[in-house]
Amino acid sequence: MTNILISLSDGDKRLIFALLLIVIIVLVFIGLLGYLLMRIMKFQAKKIDTLVHDAVVTKVVNDKRHFIRYGRNKNWAYFFKQAYIPMIIIIVGFIVLFIHNAIYNNWGYNPFSTYDGFGTLFFTWKLSGEYTDGTIIKFAKLVLDNTPHFDAIAWCGYIFGPCILVGGTWYLVAASSLLARTVLLYKRSKTVFEKSLDGYHQDEAVTNNDNTNTNN
């Protein structure tokens, strides 16, 4: 270990430090995203209470299995309500792609290509085959492959790309909401019909009943 550290050049040490910093920042960022995801899913899950509340309060649903079956039906119905717009957007994207491929008779077309697809609107880099200097750590050098530009030939990519990105993200939000509600539904099924005997003593209850009977 000492030998390796001794043989590190100043550039390598700086690189290791920078890499460690990047790793820490990435971990913090992932942690924050995880926290955010959990908060969002907790918020989304609350909807299941609204969906099944009336049926539970009016005692139309009065056992665990019935509660789960009813809750699942309501949950799926609500998911359909949430997901039909993103689904339509995604389907529109695929219809456009199908029409494009049929017109140009090009069934291997990549709508995200940087040559004639959605990728033309973004900066992209590729490996140059050369490496940076360094005794131990060497990085592959990148060269700019594409600068953002508009190309009429990529019209299909410009419609398909946003459709898939917007529709896909929207659909994923609906799916996360479905998952969150399902988890809470199963949690509630355990607590709503729970019968607790905490602090209950049968003998005391019997004497209490006797007393009330004699008083009457």
Add this chain to the structure above:
Amino acid sequence: MVTFFKGLLKGLFYILFFPLGLLGICLYAVFGIFVFIYRLIKITILFFTGRNLKTELQEDEDVKKILEVNKEETKQDTVEPVLNLYPSDQEMYNVDNYISPTFEDKKDEETKIEESDNND
């Protein structure tokens, strides 16, 4: 120290939760496609058989009936003031021009009543 480790564990949990949560969501998104198709078929059938989509489940219909009955009961329980559309002459007076009777007025009225009683 304990709070530091608690925070650290929480952070680790969130770091692990994010990729696992995303994986769960992606799997559920695939499952969601089947749910979507199932619902689409069900709704289409319900629509063409003339059923109400809002109360497609039997439970929903039962809940609706119970809630309506409860609403009716609460309506009947609350006593509403009866509005008299045809008030008698005695009841008709203008509140704006109302002057409270003085002691002498009351006395006059009492003597009038006594006189009428005596005559009877």
